[in-house]
Amino acid sequence: MPNHFGGPSLLRVGDREYDIYRLDALEDAGFPVARLPYSLKILLECLLRTEDGRVVTADDVAALARWDPHAEPSREIAFTPGRVLLQDFTGVPAVVDLAAMRDAMDRMGGDPRRINPLQPVELVIDHSVQVDSFGTPDAFHLNAEIEFARNRERYVFLRWGQKAFDGFRVVPPDTGIVHQVNLEYLARVIFARDADPRPLAYPDTLVGTDSHTTMINGLGVLGWGVGGIEAEAAMLGQPVSMLVPQVVGFELTGRLPEGATATDLVLTVTQVLRRKGVVGKFVEFYGDGLASLPLADRATLANMAPEYGATCGIFPVDAETLRYLEFTGRPEAQVRLVEAYAKEQGLFHAPDTPAAIYSDTLELDLGRVEPSLAGPRRPQDRVRLRESKPEFETALREMLQVSGGAPGASAECVLDGETHELRHGAVVIASITSCTNTSNPSVMIAAGLLAKKAVERGLSVKPWVKTSLAPGSKVVTDYLKDAGLMPYLEQLRFHLVGYGCMTCIGNSGPLPLPIHNAIEQGGLVAVSVLSGNRNFEGRIQPDVRANYLASPPLVVAYALAGRMDTDLYNEPLGADPRGRPVFLRDIWPSQHEVQEAVLHSVRADMFRKEYADVFEGAEMWRALPVPEGDRFAWDPGSTYVKHPPYFEGMPAEPGPVPDITGARALALLGDSVTTDHISPAGSIKVDSPAGKHLVEHGVPPEEFNSYGSRRGNHEVMVRGTFANIRLRNAMVPGIEGGFTVHLPDGERTTIYDAAMKYQEEGVPLVVLAGKEYGSGSSRDWAAKGPRLLGVRAVIAESYERIHRSNLVGMGVLPLQFREGENAASLGLTGQERYDIEGLSSLLNDGSAGGGEATVRATRADGSVTGFQARVRIDTLREAQYYRHGGILQYVLRQLLKG
Template sequence: MIEKCFDYLRRTLSVDGKTYTYYSLDALEKEGFHHLRELPYSIRILLEALLRKCGSVDVTLQDALSLANWQPQGQPGSILTFHPGRVLLQDLTGVPILVDLAAMRSAVARAGGDPAKVNPVIPVDLVIDHSIQVDFFGLPDAAERNTAIEFERNAERYRFLRWAQKAFQKLRVVPPATGICHQVNLEMLSSVALTQPSGGDLLVFPDTLVGTDSHTTMVNGLGVLGWGVGGIEAAAALLGHALEMPVPQVIGVHLTGALAEGVTPFDLTLTIAQVLRQKGVVNRMVEFYGPGLASLSLADRAMIANMSPEYGSTAAYFPVDAQTLAYLRLTGRSDHQVALVEAYFRAQHLFRLEDSPDPVFSDQLELDMGSIEPSLAGPKRPQDRIALKGVKQRFEETLAAPRVENGYELAVSQREAFAEGHIDGKTCRLEHGSVVIAAITSCTNTSDPFVLVAAGLLAKNAVARGLTPPDHVKTSFTPGSRVVTEYLSQAGLLEPLAALGFGLAGYGCATCIGNSGPLPGDLSEVIKANGLVTAAVISGNRNFEGRVHPSVQANFLASPPLVVAYALAGNVKSDITREPLGKDRQGKPVYLRELMPTAQEIQRVIDRFVQPALFRQNAATSFQGNQAWKQIDAPESLLYEWEEGSTYIQEPPFLEGMDKPGSEVAPIQHARVLAVFGDSITTDHISPAGAIPVNSPAGKYLLEHGVKPVDFNSYGARRGNDQVMVRGTFANIRLKNRLVPGVEGGFTRHLPDDRVMTIFEAAEVYRQEGVPLVILAGKEYGTGSSRDWAAKGPLLLGVRAVVAESFERIHRSNLVGMGILPLQFQPGENVASLALSGDEILDIDGLENGLTPGMVLEVRAVAPDGREVRLRVKALLNSLSEVEYLRSGGILKSAVRRLLD
């Protein structure tokens, strides 16, 4: 019985005459845990989940008592067992999970089991939001044309999702052209207080979740505790498996003051990302407190929480308070739900009041919001904040800086390069810093009316002065909710945005995820031929190399009004704090300070036009979809009928060998190094993403299967086909593998014959030779978005282990979930200090004795000249469950075996 351990803590509360049961933290405190109200709010929410789940197969009495005695400075060796209340999926990461579930059903059926047992046991929402691409822009019907192409490109995927929607219980699918998953989650899906039947009672508890996008943390701004996990972990969670992680420390961020005039919440967000990345909060939770919270709207908080992955924290939590209730009312939640949230969180002492005592944190950081100044981040990392007044100087310094310092390493003679591009018969000048993409995009900013209204008012002022962007700027607007275009339209701001090229191009992630579409005219060819470092300025949250567009090397994150400003200026080498954005009809210079609206002007528009009725109308139709969605003909069957000729959906090979029982992990002997990487290798470098080049292994595969290049779509859209994805693993055009110095892209040397080939081709040769493979890397391996294919792809390439100085939390877990062993160098040791070249043959000793959490293994590396290096590495396995995943060959095989037992 799940409620076995702490039944005596059950209490009731009544809301509007309806009775709810809950597990009382107050009652636990009276049992002797006198410090519970000193715990961070996030820890209290995790504790409630353990009280409620205690007695289940995954949660013991000791688990709950250990967390009740949470120590601010950490509890070495303590593992948190967590059952989320629900799961959130976006389509690029969600489709592979549903494909895996369909494959599990097929595997269970083949083994004589009941495939109907393969079903989510907690609510799952999948939002189709990452498939829209900006093929058309600056046209009145751009959104309709882009959406039509989206449905054409993704017909097979969408047919599969329609099947899944009918085939799996507890699964809801939000159709395309609705919005971004995180904003839909914020506006519609999150209840803050969840309910479910329990032993004849109606149980109420905090809304918690995990999602297959790193920026799931956005909902932390609403007081909902959730974070991003890999697709492998999400599949386990929705099947009822507990997620495990070390008990986190919690860093408190004490906010004081208020933002000055001319400063946006996004400037604050970029500053927080910078200071927390410098502070070091990886694998920790962040919680915000202090008097400054009163001046932050719910949307401001959500923006800050959204970028939690950029500063490395697991979550970035804002406690439930009056702002939470106001937002629930604004977005059309029922009066009863708002009353339930307030009553429950007050009863649990989880409701933050102005006089609430500050929690005791592991560490604290002070931030005066009055000190924040207008900022951008870039040109390669989201944590690299630049004051707006310093962008020009920073960019020019970056042109000369060495690549190892995130520069472009251009010689003096190259820094003044320029060329002419051609668009629809017009000639435009391109040089270093030319803005070729300006996009108001992504969940980060399009959730916040303040910055969107600011952009609209700035655009209105610019149009009145007769300004327009240069021809070489590709502009687009892809908001995260249909509500956004409604209030901008009613406020008369959609028209001036469209006049500057920022007309609606679709609803979805688009440019931020790399679906920026082709550059106009011959710009891509001109940029490449002349070695130009052109720029993108986007209101997104990620700007890693090669992410936004393969032809654009410098990528800057900025608030929507600054996106519009740089579109007008046309070059990031323009100091827009001092230099004009352009000239008006009379030839008079126009400056940013003349166009930027005041906070008072912005707030007047918000108060008048951002109203609950808009959110209610949107929610009423969000699950219906457009006519194209409704017309998709999908089968109704328990088992998915795999189509042999499909280039989108194929039964994956991860469950092959299910007839063999799980056993000890096989020794890794006579292994070769597939690649040697430096620091900060991201999942964008590892996982296939963006466009599929014609001459790549994946492109050649599609051509061989009759797919025309115009129909290649993106790697993200083809995540349901392992044959495409394995060929695109480590294929990022900016990847730097030290086995092939001076070469960028997915190449390596096959050893011992020294032949240079693509990483996929080399892996295939090694497979034929029966050689296991290892990756060597530096710090922060696997940072960035939560991408399951960053672990699935290496597995299919034959990678058995990754040896790195450190790993990003989600990616480490994903590797384990796929049966790849994450190994960590000893402190102070790395590839360079050990003089490893990558040409060695590796033996990893100790696996034959059986794996245990955190065990130390010995690696013997023998160089071609016979020189031998011995090093000790730590197996980054946190629990016996993770050891079991390695023994079983990954989570999926482990889950199927459970169902068959």
């Protein structure tokens, strides 16, 4: 392998020796790398180490070493991550695709074993458990049993994958949440790979099939979320194609004030950065404020990078990083390697380290952060706690205008023999959940202390609130028990329901029937309050229209209050046995109380104990059968795992890219359409196309499970595309859900049925959308589903990074309106016929896209609106993927060629 900047050189760490690719070799060669941002130094080391003259050239290395912080991203580089991280909702379809690739490879005369991971792959099963049982001591065990009964077929399939593919390890169910397990155990920070004559040391980097993969940035590890198809390509040795990004420096000063939490900080940062606009950029945190932020707080900030729009939100390695690695039980030799390597490569941050040079900077005084929530439908919509009551009342009026509901509506429900009146704003879900916060001992201990004080003052949770505690690792319940706080949480019905994502991803389970009926009969706007990271419409629970993100102690407080339209500063949570009012300020724990409890109750031995046998699993997992064979034996009757159609009829070479002619619009959508809107993860309605399909195949409604769990079955997932109950398609005004109009006959029908009719007619499809199309989760089914419906192009005002990449990876063309133009300004209604011209000249000459295509929208009366749209195929490698019909088709053809 050629290397124009010198080969590896020796690093001694104690009595051990390693080879490293030194960044100072570039400094010696005249490149100004010393003050590059931390994240770009890691990318630069990757290029230096993987330079081969073909995929990575000396010019690539030099271009990054000479990074211009103010240049618009234009230089394409090939980033080879050190490992791939999966969760089961995205991991099952990834393994399905790899199994199908093995079949295709065999059919086309190749060796199926060539479809095998070349990088370490770790999958954590955390997305399947649901809150079926709650508020009882045995809720955890009941939910685990139901989880295994529902998902046995999927788990057997993963057991096959674990045996059939090299370097593929699975963390079994009921262990923890992928990002918290990654933070507390899996992350290496610095890799040491066996090589000759000595191990090769290099930074731990990764891509993950979950957008919150960025949580590991808090540990100084560079990584971000990608779609499953891009992750599959990375497993098979394909680099991630990317443009060298701009890097925004975010200076933190001071320290958090009394009463403020890391949750309040991350909601503030999310709001600030969304307003700034950092989509497609790296964000790096620096400043004297880092010294006051424990690593768990940093991980909370890094976790929500997708919500503030950045590719990553990274912290450098420093003394706190080393302390955390030691505390969580990493081997001493590994911690010493991290320290020595980081210092040798200029990656270690000390208080006197000069600030890097950034493309732009922001500053936040931590002392100005105050208690906050975010909602009712977007993470960036921060609300100061002191203003939450009037803000909710304003949001409620807007929601009722849309739904036509009555402002004073109420409904009665009977719970345990008592009648209760529910009104708009009733909090019906209060969930301590999500890796964002449950990885942080300070906010979890704060929730426990608040619960203790509430119980001691005689307060109780309102009976209509569905409560749950779903930590991201078993260490959390260890220290809550050790601190003596678990009994108080349980007295407030915050019993352990599982170790998994649960409510945060919509696995909140059904509400008790009396509450569901009351909400439906009264047309009520019910509320959830959760310590999660996303609150998009329709995501948390179908009965709940308003969702607020909050710190764990605030989740407990709102469970006590039972309603959103309350002023927690000035209105009591309830009364003590003597009838005296109890306010939030009376039971809110002080920083000193929290710090003392953390110091005495969170111990290093807890991490060592819980992760000692992390890959073994409980008895239910170990008892599952492990199918044999390099190729999977597909069951034609399965409703969970189906052979996908992506490689059917695939020729050995792709044909030329054609223009798109005679297309019809499947949907006309607005701003901030999320991947949840496009491909929901939650419950499947009986009367939906997916529900009807499952019933036709003998699955009773009580066994539907969720869309997320069915992602290994394309027949269910294509029927669930655009099936979110809160989707608003302007082609069918006044209706929410997955509906559209088939043209030209004007028949109003489901999006799935219309798409199938168009396919029978040979009509290609387009989707029109506004700003931030595809924001939210990284799920590739938001691209797979539209492709299988027959969508050939999306025309939007702007895209979220991962979804745009996923569209290209599935052979769907992302087009972007010119600045200042959109469907409304051009008079587009979705009733037109669309021709997209110029693609053949743009994409068939081996170059990237980046130019403009001509779109002609022809109305029924023959009038035409023509406009230019930017082809958002941003790199040469993406253009190759698109020409091949998708990334997996490209990879398969490359492997066939040897």
